[in-house]
Amino acid sequence: MIKRILLLLLFPTLLFAQQKDTTAIRYSKNISKEDLKGNLTIIASDDFEGRETGEEGQKMAADFISSLFRSYGIPPYKDATYYQSYPLNVVSPLSTTIVTNGKKCNQKIDFYNFPGQTEQRIEKKNVLFLGYGIEEKNYDDYKGVDVKNKVVMILSGEPYSKDSISLITGKKSFSLWSTYYKVKPEKAKEKGVKALLIIVDDVAKDVEQKKHRLESPSLKLDLDKTEMPIIYISKEMACKILNVDNIEKIRPKQKPVKLDVKTELSIEIKNSIQKNSSENVLAYIEGSDLKSEVIIISAHYDHLGKEGNIVYNGADDDGSGTVAVMELAKTFAKAKKEGHGPRRSILCMTVSGEEKGLLGSSYYAENPVFPLANTVCDLNIDMIGRLDEKHENNANYIYLIGSDKLSSQLHSISENANKTYTNLELDYTYNDVKDKNRFYYRSDHYNFAKKGIPVIFYFNGVHADYHKPTDDIEKINFEKMVKITKLVFFTAWELANRNERIVVDSNKK
Ligand SMILES: [Zn+2]
Structure with missing residues (x-):
């Protein structure tokens, strides 16, 4: 036992390092601060009126996201549409x-x-x-x-x-x-x-x-x-x-x-x-030899709307995740176009209705476009552009929630991707079931976890502007966002391209 620990201390790289994938590194450079900022400037602008589900601003955001998916060369997933519409009461x-x-x-x-x-x-x-x-x-x-x-x-x-x-x-x-x-x-x-x-x-x-x-x-x-x-x-x-x-x-x-x-x-x-309706916006990047298996990367693009003239812009929540998912769609689409497409399919999914009770993701989980049995995992990004109080002076962190709950392989792939490429401090504070915030239950990934699909929730924690009209783009740290988006990218790249589908083997509540 002691010897093993010594070995672990002396040669950590022997145990943890994974060979760097130069193709993945090359495409990760496509993830840029300029793109993230450019798209967030639009998503989190007053024009989009806080993107409240079912309202005009949400529809504008859906239109903007789908038009970019089209511009990335991603074809509609069916019948000329990127939308999965769902009815609302x-x-x-x-x-x-x-x-x-x-x-x-x-x-x-x-x-x-x-x-x-x-x-x-x-x-x-x-x-x-x-x-x-x-x-x-x-x-x-x-x-x-x-x-x-x-x-x-x-x-x-x-x-x-x-x-x-x-x-x-x-x-x-x-x-x-x-x-x-x-x-x-x-x-x-x-x-x-x-x-x-x-x-x-x-x-x-x-x-x-x-x-x-x-x-x-x-x-x-x-x-x-x-x-x-x-x-x-x-x-x-x-x-x-x-x-x-x-x-x-x-x-x-x-x-x-x-x-x-x-x-x-x-x-x-x-x-x-x-009666009303809303839309999830899907970018489906079809895989090659393992295309029937799907990796979902999700974020919610809706937010709280407005109160009179005061707009809840939701730059961090969850404009940040939305533009990260868009950037990942762009990156995987580019890799595919150049002959390096993923083996498994990647479904970049921006959902609405999150702020109203995880409605869009719940609708998808009950009415999946691609069978849930073939859905490998959901990497959900909700708030990655800010720092919380605990990390005031340290932008190099991200909270990960859920990674070990259903699949030990997902957890180690995520850890390895970080050790090999991004070197962020992965903070598991909120992964503790005893944590009183219960964030595991509070964003869209939970609708997939409920169905037994392994998830990772990427989250920067809350801050003074959380759910306030002051959650604005001026306060976003784009360097940090780039890094976290890259972590999601390298994790998804491995999940999509490895020989074996990850196994559901844990059952940690
Ligand atoms: Zn959110």
Whole structure:
């Protein structure tokens, strides 16, 4: 063992270095700062109005991307089109009426809920309050609590809400704030919860902060007839429902709470639905002898749109990934034209709907143009043009997420490509399943990972301008972008040209 370690220390190159592919190096030089900057200047301009899914700016971006794919000499993947269109349901917020014990509560004062919830009316004579603040060791006390068909009320707030989450999910591990929005409601729904009421500290403050989302319509691929409403309520409203004068009286400290409270409650949700559509834009570079196998390189080109005259330009999110994918399409197309095309096919995929809930990639994964069984992996690029706080003074890094989760070979190919060609610091902080940000679940690659397809997510981390109108091109570091785009290129080159398709052999959640 010791000897091996010594050998590893003395001759790391023996173990890790891979022979340099001079053809790959030659084509990697095609990836240029000028191209990336030129394209991003257009994608992230005010003219594109923040590229909100279904809106004019997104359509303009789709048109721009596909016209460049054409100019690179990439033929349309079918019927003269680069588009994969998909239908959208635009669910506008109308009103939610809640009456508790004969008293009407006021939307946006006593409670708020996000648009997109299914129209429905719920009448109940009791509410199940599950509290928070219990110690995890008391978790077992919650075993066997039946939440099916009940209106469940819980307290929000880290870290204590984890136990109420645990109860609903049936797992102990969901202790994370971000699961609050994604995983928990899904699991609650799975368990048959009729409606979830979440007690928040300050409704007015939330309503102000989340104004944009509360007032914008929600976009959905499918309408779910049985969707469980999630409603955020004030402490005062919770007191009314629970018939207590002070929530602190029932705020549990040590013991788990399961109060089945008799109370009259009615919830009525109304909305209106319009039909719209959006587009994924695909550049298919057909491979040679192994062309039926496909390597996907993806990024989302949509962003948050605008608010009045203020445009959310999304230069980093994800203009940076979009132009990187375009540059990779150009590079692989050029190599092919000159007789060095990939053996496996490369599908450069820019998707929309990401900011609305990973819609475009979800549609593709459910309606794949090329069979998923032949899809080798997805290399997804989402935000590669900026530095985060941790790396303020070090542009030579990138977070990699997911590379080892499904295929150990994908992970080592990625590592080798970096050691051989790009020498970036690969930061795996967010690859840790325990990391509270849960980025693995938060971009388009996840829709492929869910289907058992190995993925790598390339990500620079968040920064002060994340999801703000100030995510502008002036702040983009193009040298860094070139380097990361090259890492993706060398990784894809190896994946496309090696003899054996990578094997799915790990199952790390
Ligand atoms: Zn993004």
